Amino acid sequence: MAKSKSIYICSACGARYPRWQGICSECGEAASISEVIESSAPSAGSKAAARALSGFAGATENTVYDLSGVDLTSKQRVSTGYSEFDRVLGGGIVAGSVVLIGGNPGAGKSTLLLQTVGKLCQSHKVLYVTGEESLQQVAIRANRLKINSNGIKIAAQTSIDQICQMAGELKPEVLIVDSIQVMHVDGIESAPGSVSQVREGAAALTQFAKKSNIAVFMIGHVTKDGTLAGPKILEHCVDCSVILEAGTDMRYRTLRCQKNRFGAVNEIGVFAMTDGGLVEVKNPSAIFLNRQEQVAPGSLAMVTWEGTRPLLVELQSLVDSSIFNNPRRLSLGTDQNRLSMILSVLHRHAGFALADQDVFVNIVGGLKIEDTSADVPLVLALISSFKNKPIDKGTIAFGEIGLTGEIRPVAYGQERISEAVKQGFVKIIVPYDNAPRKKENGVQVITVRRVSDLFNLI
Numbered sequence: 259m260a261k262s263k264s265i266y267i268c269s270a271c272g273a274r275y276p277r278w279q280g281i282c283s284e285c286g287e288a289a290s291i292s293e294v295i296e297s298s299a300p301s302a303g304s305k306a307a308a309r310a311l312s313g314f315a316g317a318t319e320n321t322v323y324d325l326s327g328v329d330l331t332s333k334q335r336v337s338t339g340y341s342e343f344d345r346v347l348g349g350g351i352v353a354g355s356v357v358l359i360g361g362n363p364g365a366g367k368s369t370l371l372l373q374t375v376g377k378l379c380q381s382h383k384v385l386y387v388t389g390e391e392s393l394q395q396v397a398i399r400a401n402r403l404k405i406n407s408n409g410i411k412i413a414a415q416t417s418i419d420q421i422c423q424m425a426g427e428l429k430p431e432v433l434i435v436d437s438i439q440v441m442h443v444d445g446i447e448s449a450p451g452s453v454s455q456v457r458e459g460a461a462a463l464t465q466f467a468k469k470s471n472i473a474v475f476m477i478g479h480v481t482k483d484g485t486l487a488g489p490k491i492l493e494h495c496v497d498c499s500v501i502l503e504a505g506t507d508m509r510y511r512t513l514r515c516q517k518n519r520f521g522a523v524n525e526i527g528v529f530a531m532t533d534g535g536l537v538e539v540k541n542p543s544a545i546f547l548n549r550q551e552q553v554a555p556g557s558l559a560m561v562t563w564e565g566t567r568p569l570l571v572e573l574q575s576l577v578d579s580s581i582f583n584n585p586r587r588l589s590l591g592t593d594q595n596r597l598s599m600i601l602s603v604l605h606r607h608a609g610f611a612l613a614d615q616d617v618f619v620n621i622v623g624g625l626k627i628e629d630t631s632a633d634v635p636l637v638l639a640l641i642s643s644f645k646n647k648p649i650d651k652g653t654i655a656f657g658e659i660g661l662t663g664e665i666r667p668v669a670y671g672q673e674r675i676s677e678a679v680k681q682g683f684v685k686i687i688v689p690y691d692n693a694p695r696k697k698e699n700g701v702q703v704i705t706v707r708r709v710s711d712l713f714n715l716i
Contacts, residue, residue: 266291267453272494294454295447336431336473339377342528342538343370345565346500346513348521351432354471355520356464358438358493360478361502366511366529366536367477369403370502371434372396373535376405378432385430389416389440403535418459419444422466430472435463437477438492456492464495493517503626510545511536512625515565524628525565543570543681546623556643559654559683560635561674562627568670568677570654572622573632575639580616591621592632600636600659607663608710612644631668633659634687637709641716649716654678655687663709667691675703687715 266275269292271285281288335350344350347357361367371386378384388396393414400407411428415421418441425433435441442450443458460476467474478492480501493499499517504510513527528539539545547559547570556575561568573592580586589597597619604610619636621627634657642649656674658666668674671692678686679698690705697703706712 264293264295267294269453292453294452336378336382338374340374340527340529340538341540343374343513345567346515346521346525346527347498348515348518348525351473352497352520353431353473354467355498356467356474356476356496357498357500358476358478358496359500359502360480362480362504365502365504366531367502368436369399370513370529370536371436371475371477372400373403373405375410375432375434376400376403376407379409379411380406382432383428383430384411384432384434385425385428386410386412386434386436387421387424388412388414388436390437416441416450417444418442418462422462425466425472426470429470432473432475433463433467434475435477437479438463439479460492460495510539510623522565526569543677546571546625547681553648553651555646555648556639558635558639558642558649560632561654561656561678562629562631563668563670563674564629568674569625570677570681571625571627573635573639574620574622575636575643576616576618577612577640577643578616578618580614582616585612585614586616586618588617589619591624591626592619592636593628596630596633597636599661600633600640603659603661603663603709604637604640607708608713610641610644610713612640615644629668630658631656631674633657634665634689634706634712637712638687638716641713645716647716650685652682652684653687654683654685657687657689657692657706659709665689665706665708665711687712 266278267273268282268285268287268290270287270290271282273282273284275291278291278293282290333353335352337350338344338347359367359371375384375386393412396412397407411430413424415424421435438456438459439451441459442455443462446454446458448454463474463476466472476496497519498515500513500515503512503514509531511529511531513529515521515523515525517523518525528542528545529536530539556577558573559570560573561570563569587594587597597617601612601617617640635655637659638649638655656668658668660666667689671688672694675686675688675694679701684700685702685704687704687706690707693705694703704715
């Protein structure tokens with residue numbers, strides 16, 4: 259008889275403890291540790307995947323191969339039917355891959371995958387398993403979205419064992435599970451959504467995908483801070499983890515890649531939410547860049563790099579006299595700590611002190627920017643707002659600022675400049691080392707070396 263023991267796992271970071279404690283010593287989260295019963299026997303999830311794999315040729319567990327003899331022929335990726343979705347996945351769906359899609363309630367996760375199924379089923383066999391909705395609810399949504407439902411295989415099931423068995427008999431190319439938090443593995447006593455159920459269910463589906471060469475998409479819930487719910491192992495065991503975000507403008511959705519073993523990380527795809535479902539946006543710069551006729555002080559366009567492409571967004575800042583002893587520092591869409599660093603660099607190396615001023619920074623459209631090339635546009639916007647002098651409408655900038663006050667080059671400088679020229683900008687402020695080798699007709703490229711050089715441009 260298999261022996262079992264109790265361990266305690268943190269649902270936020272996956273840390274394991276021999277006994278319960280109130281706060282996780284690894285990540286600092288409170289009330290995130292719960293009890294899990296572990297057995298020395300093979301897990302129920304592994305048994306479920308093994309039973310389903312019995313019908314697949316070559317699905318053996320104890321076969322040892324010579325690495326040099328492994329077939330290196332890569333299979334062609336399967337297109338989802340949406341170029342923005344393909345971009346986030348790294349070029350399309352890889353056979354045998356496991357993709358985890360998270361997002362807030364109402365972001366459009368089920369809508370996106372249902373529309374994708376409608377395009378894939380025309381040439382590929384797809385199985386859509388719903389655990390949160392009935393078959394009638396899914397059919398009503400498909401009818402509302404005007405999706406051709408002919409050929410779509412769908413099942414309402416919450417048992418991982420039954421799902422793997424159905425997929426083993428049908429042998430689809432793509433399996434979609436909506437959602438992993440409501441699924442359960444037979445043989446585990448805890449409720450669906452618990453740490454053990456989510457962990458074993460994801461592990462079983464991952465094992466099933468790798469050995470059957472079926473691509474699996476799992477929908478996951480997110481917590482209040484925007485991270486995927488469940489144990490951290492849920493993100494570790496999948497090949498690709500993406501988040502569908504809804505910004506301040508509810509008309510648009512951003513599909514952001516957080517992990518990808520087959521493509522670039524931090525790649526984004528942009529979709530518009532319409533009455534007919536999600537529609538991909540071919541030119542995201544057009545929605546994130548609002549170029550008004552009258553340019554206000556503190557507003558400037560910038561070129562950021564997201565994944566494998568440049569993206570033009572508008573950065574706004576507001577500098578105002580503070581009525582408090584401690585002036586406020588608020589940054590939306592950029593790193594708050596980096597804003598504090600930039601203000602200290604301005605004070606030390608340019609004599610530009612804002613110690614008695616409230617500083618607010620915002621990225622238009624609700625986009626989150628992690629690229630350090632936003633440093634130079636941020637400084638220019640701060641100077642413009644403080645002096646109440648607008649920047650020319652056709653001006654755009656990018657560049658990183660170091661702690662010693664120097665302006666450092668950024669990657670893909672020529673591609674950023676080309677994208678700015680394509681969007682009609684005529685004055686581009688770049689680091690000295692990012693100066694283009696050849697001049698663009700009608701475009702003025704201004705190079706800067708030190709942070710003090712930026713004060714002469716406004």
